[in-house]
Amino acid sequence: MRLKNVLIVVKDIEKSCKFYHDLFGLDVVVNNDGNMILTEGLVLQDETIxxxxxxxxxxxxxxxxxxYFEEHNIEAFAEKLEKFYPETRYVNKLLTHEWGQKAIRFYDPDGNLIEVRTPM
Structure with a gap:
């Protein structure tokens, strides 16, 4: 057995698809009326379903x-997030942990928590 996908619930599937494409480069693999499978195995499902x-x-x-995502150029990612989605609700803006790894945590438009870090 293996994990196939991770599903998150969204209010506006098209808006969420754009969000994940704009920030993470995820593209639509399958679009089944209220269920959208994106590259990397992320599934968006309409909240009503x-x-x-x-x-x-x-x-x-x-x-x-x-x-959880990893990004080498996290400063550029943080700038892109602020530019395209200035209304973003943050848990923490870009910070550097004591061990040197950089991280940013925020919510997508539907309140799903996202963390982006530099690789270890």
Whole structure:
């Protein structure tokens, strides 16, 4: 058995697709009316579909998991994030940990937590 995909719930699938393409270069592999599979195995699912399956509300910014990315030129990434998405809600803006690794944490437009770090 292997992990195939990671699914996140979004309110506006087209807006989220643009967000993940603009910042991370992820492209659409499959588009199935309310479910969109992007490169790297990220799946976007429309919130109404998710709520129907679960029968529960989605809780944005619940901080129970995060999408983790690595980027060598994190300063350029932080500038791109600020330029394209100035309304971004941050957990922490770009910082350098005591061991030298740089990191930034923020929420996507739907409150899904994202972390970007320089490789170790």
């Amino acid at each position: 998710w709520k129907k399956f679960l029968g529960k509300d989605v809780i944005p910014e619940n901080n129970s998991c995060e999408l």
